[in-house]
Amino acid sequence: MEEVPQDCPGTSSTQAGKGASCQGCPNQRLCASGAGAAPDPAIEEIKEKMRTVKHKILVLSGKGGVGKSTFSAHLAHGLAEDESKQVALLDIDICGPSIPKMMGLEGEQVHQSGSGWSPVYVEENLGVMSVGFLLGSLDDAVIWRGPKKNGMIKQFLRDVDWGEIDYLIVDTPPGTSDEHLSIVQYLSAAHIDGAVIITTPQEVSLQDVRKEINFCHKVKLPIIGVVENMSGFICPKCKNESQIFPPTTGGAEVMCQDLKVSLLGKVPLDPQIGKSCDKGQSFLTEVPDSPATLAYRNIIQRIQDFCDIHSSKEEKLISC
Known part of the structure; x- marks a missing residue:
């Protein structure tokens, strides 16, 4: 994982890419290209495009394999169960687009109209966009450098005909790299509600999540909270719980207390979650009685509450 330097000045600083702590940082050139220069005109274009999107939620993780895309998919499914809400899921994991598979959309292609690219729809109120829809084959590797990845993210935000959306969920790759800087920069004028950070209980995962939280602070991205995934296994027969990934340092709960961020909840392991993702189905409807x-559902409700509270605060500020 590419680590944010300890004394990183932040992407919005005039010293971005120029400070002493920037030397050797893999993102130095990207940051420096925007420091002191005229703002990218795409930021205003994206702001205008995003006026029809009420809430924007980023799903982050410090490490791969912690279930970030699985959570993103089920967050989208859960929000879309309310048929009065329009939900969109944007996959910016350019090199590892797993969302099409998880949403049952493998092999689908993007259609273009006069108003831009059209998302691929799972339901009438749930649309998806991913680079996976643009590949010629399911086995094609995306071998792109940073600028091309950034251009693709810009195109997703600016050129997709999202329409009137209540929730836009952005599934990101692990780490704190080009894609993360780009999505925050391009949405900077459009308001991001916040980030949901996914971890597993063991220290090797929490170590990277601490860096992810530090990244959010550096780029002034609000943190909605942390989700501890794979948090124990509850036997479906005897109902006893086993710790498959022991929380040797106290797990996400202790980390959240130390860093003063919210713990949104803990999702236990359930083999059916993986099976549902492989089949492109919603685990929430396939196994409605599972503890997971x-x-x-509790975590999704807390995320909705967070977005509603922040919307109310913004409306009050505007009215003042």
């Missing part, structure tokens, strides 16, 4: 489903 209950955990998902």
